[in-house]
Amino acid sequence: MSQDIWWASESFWRKNAIWITAGSFIVLIFLTFDTVTQITAGGKRVPAYSTINHRISYEFDEKRNFQVPVIGVEEPLFGKKLTEQEAEALVSHGKLTTQAKNCMNCHTLLGNGAYYAPDLTKTWLDPSWGSKDVREQQMVEFLMNPQDRLHNGLGRRMPNLGITEPEARATVAFLKWMSSIDTNGFPANFKPIDQEN
Amino acid sequence: MTALGKLDSANLNGGQKLAVKYFTVAIALFGAQVLFGLLAGLQYLNPEFLFGILDFSVNRMVHINAMVVWLLFGFLGSVYWLLEDESGVPVVGLKLGNLSFWVLTLAVVVVVLVYLLVQVGAGTHASIWLINEGREYIEAPRWADIGIVVCVLVFFYNAAATFTKGRYTGIGGVLVLDLIALAGIYLAGMYYTPNISMDQHWWWWVIHLWVEATWEVLVGCLMAYGLIKTLGVRRKIVETWLYIEVALMFGSGILGLGHHYFWIGTPEYWFTIGGFFSALEPIPLVAMVVHAVFDAGHHKLKSTNNPALAWIIAQAFGNFFGAGVWGFMHTLPQINLYTHGTQWTASHGHFAFFGAYVTMVIAYFYLAIQRWRGGVYMSGNVIGAWKWKWAIALLHIGMIMMTMALLISGYEQSQIERAIEGSSWVGYFTAQAHPWFVQGMQWRQIGGWIFAIGFVLLVWDLLTIGKRETRPAQVPTAE
Numbered sequence: 150m151s152q153d154i155w156w157a158s159e160s161f162w163r164k165n166a167i168w169i170t171a172g173s174f175i176v177l178i179f180l181t182f183d184t185v186t187q188i189t190a191g192g193k194r195v196p197a198y199s200t201i202n203h204r205i206s207y208e209f210d211e212k213r214n215f216q217v218p219v220i221g222v223e224e225p226l227f228g229k230k231l232t233e234q235e236a237e238a239l240v241s242h243g244k245l246t247t248q249a250k251n252c253m254n255c256h257t258l259l260g261n262g263a264y265y266a267p268d269l270t271k272t273w274l275d276p277s278w279g280s281k282d283v284r285e286q287q288m289v290e291f292l293m294n295p296q297d298r299l300h301n302g303l304g305r306r307m308p309n310l311g312i313t314e315p316e317a318r319a320t321v322a323f324l325k326w327m328s329s330i331d332t333n334g335f336p337a338n339f340k341p342i343d344q345e346n
Numbered sequence: 347m348t349a350l351g352k353l354d355s356a357n358l359n360g361g362q363k364l365a366v367k368y369f370t371v372a373i374a375l376f377g378a379q380v381l382f383g384l385l386a387g388l389q390y391l392n393p394e395f396l397f398g399i400l401d402f403s404v405n406r407m408v409h410i411n412a413m414v415v416w417l418l419f420g421f422l423g424s425v426y427w428l429l430e431d432e433s434g435v436p437v438v439g440l441k442l443g444n445l446s447f448w449v450l451t452l453a454v455v456v457v458v459l460v461y462l463l464v465q466v467g468a469g470t471h472a473s474i475w476l477i478n479e480g481r482e483y484i485e486a487p488r489w490a491d492i493g494i495v496v497c498v499l500v501f502f503y504n505a506a507a508t509f510t511k512g513r514y515t516g517i518g519g520v521l522v523l524d525l526i527a528l529a530g531i532y533l534a535g536m537y538y539t540p541n542i543s544m545d546q547h548w549w550w551w552v553i554h555l556w557v558e559a560t561w562e563v564l565v566g567c568l569m570a571y572g573l574i575k576t577l578g579v580r581r582k583i584v585e586t587w588l589y590i591e592v593a594l595m596f597g598s599g600i601l602g603l604g605h606h607y608f609w610i611g612t613p614e615y616w617f618t619i620g621g622f623f624s625a626l627e628p629i630p631l632v633a634m635v636v637h638a639v640f641d642a643g644h645h646k647l648k649s650t651n652n653p654a655l656a657w658i659i660a661q662a663f664g665n666f667f668g669a670g671v672w673g674f675m676h677t678l679p680q681i682n683l684y685t686h687g688t689q690w691t692a693s694h695g696h697f698a699f700f701g702a703y704v705t706m707v708i709a710y711f712y713l714a715i716q717r718w719r720g721g722v723y724m725s726g727n728v729i730g731a732w733k734w735k736w737a738i739a740l741l742h743i744g745m746i747m748m749t750m751a752l753l754i755s756g757y758e759q760s761q762i763e764r765a766i767e768g769s770s771w772v773g774y775f776t777a778q779a780h781p782w783f784v785q786g787m788q789w790r791q792i793g794g795w796i797f798a799i800g801f802v803l804l805v806w807d808l809l810t811i812g813k814r815e816t817r818p819a820q821v822p823t824a825e
Contacts, residue, residue: 162589169593173600187613188543195543195611241540246469248480254403259610260687262482265402267774268687277771301775305393308401316469327542335609336769337683
């Protein structure tokens with residue numbers, strides 16, 4: 150390799166490395182400011198925590214050509230309407246529970262985690278809970294005592310993680326709220342539970 | 347001077363003495379990773395295995411955490427390995443470095459014991475501070491995060507101060523700048539928010555910008571030094587290549603972060619940015635293959651350390667296929683919509699971490715053992731060469747078998763669970779029960795056992811290679 154060719158020289162590539170890295174990083178910082186603004190709870194993509202006071206559905210949007218969460222009529226979780234602060238506290242307790250119980254090392258949340266158990270992104274809307282009238286109670290009971298319930302033909306069971314009733318209720322709140330996040334159509338082709346009266 | 351072939355720490359400089367401590371812990375944790383991987387894999391085949399004692403979540407957490415930590419120990423060790431040689435002066439703050447090694451090791455032991463014995467806590471802040479943060483790859487509780495940051499800062503200080511006192515080579519300069527980013531980025535993962543979108547947004551800063559940017563540049567530096575040592579490649583050539591790699595890696599990898607922002611609540615413009623830049627990520631890996639293969643061929647494969655060179659070449663190809671090709675296969679959003687969160691990711695994860703990082707750290711284990719034994723002969727026909735050759739072969743066969751098996755399961759899952767059934771719980775379990783999926787899990791387990799045998803052989807080889815040699819190391823051929 151000739152040392153005189155400018156495009157193969159050490160100094161040319163050193164400068165390139167510095168400028169390309171700095172340039173990419175600056176673009177990332179700008180995009181990060183915009184993204185963080187857009188995903189702060191209370192915005193269009195990531196709704197306020199008090200969304201758990203409403204019905205949440207997942208419907209096909211003609212314009213975007215995929216399913217999007219739709220916030221509907223008032224339908225408070227466990228029949229109790231919460232203020233924004235109360236809702237945030239409840240969702241936060243649920244999120245802490247999902248972390249402390251290490252949910253993510255079996256399940257995926259928004260598609261991230263482990264693959265030993267189903268994705269939880271839209272689990273609030275999953276038809277497996279039967280009907281919308283029994284869903285909340287079913288979820289709470291399941292979380293507190295999952296080990297005795299046959300939930301698939303594989304013999305795979307969720308262990309008892311010592312989840313208390315308040316923790317289970319908070320986790321359900323977190324899962325309901327998570328289903329309201331606009332995930333650009335992930336998961337696709339999902340068939341939600343019937344929520345019409 | 348002691349006889350050739352005998353382990354003697356007098357053969358090592360200060361930084362290298364510290365490096366072999368890091369390497370020793372790294373190998374032990376590598377063993378833990380393999381063991382807990384086997385346990386978690388078995389649970390796919392027999393869900394009752396260790397149910398309620400060591401559940402899948404615990405085994406899988408130890409499996410991936412042991413990996414992150416042993417690779418980190420391997421990297422820290424590798425940098426300490428080359429530090430005095432590159433800078434030309436003894437490590438500044440070696441005592442502090444030793445202290446931080448013991449602190450870090452103790453912290454890791456405590457964290458793992460808590461993972462295994464306590465496992466989960468109540469849904470409170472105390473749990474994520476003391477037991478488990480519950481966020482994939484960075485599960486370490488917050489107290490340990492702080493410890494990790496302090497130890498990495500000590501390490502950064504040692505590297506930067508030593509290069510500053512001695513001389514900054516190209517490798518040294520890139521390394522120090524890379525370490526600033528590596529330490530700084532970790533901070534992005536150290537906070538709590540109830541907002542899962544925000545959580546995962548910053549979490550990816552740590553995971554992606556470590557694994558697909560700063561770690562890649564770090565192994566680029568390690569490869570550069572490794573090629574100089576094993577082949578005697580001229581510094582000007584490796585450093586020019588290193589700059590090319592940095593430009594391409596950061597140029598594609600920093601904004602390639604966007605391929606994790608398709609489905610977590612982040613805006614739609616990430617489809618374009620993430621898709622485009624992450625599709626470019628394999629390019630620097632092609633450059634590394636060209637570079638390593640060209641150099642090895644140019645020197646007619648005459649190296650001072652054949653096992654190390656073999657692992658460096660394995661890194662070039664493994665990185666390209668595991669990280670590059672396997673990543674590219676499902677990086678575009680049009681495909682990722684169906685593959686995200688399936689065994690595709692596990693297939694890519696296994697092959698990429700092995701190809702890009704495990705290989706390079708093993709190459710440094712071999713460089714270390716050669717010097718530790720007084721610069722013993724480790725070129726062609728080293729006594730007992732079958733061991734390193736079988737170790738590298740079995741580790742690769744096991745890994746490729748796992749990768750392929752997981753990929754087939756992943757295909758089936760994308761089709762049945764995702765495309766047809768729309769990711770419902772019923773869809774998930776239908777896909778998991780399908781023979782194509784189950785067979786994939788069985789073959790993965792067989793691959794795992796082969797990999798484990800390869801690991802045992804590797805450890806045996808590292809303990810014995812060069813022991814009975816009396817020949818001195820071959821001198822690298824001049825250009």
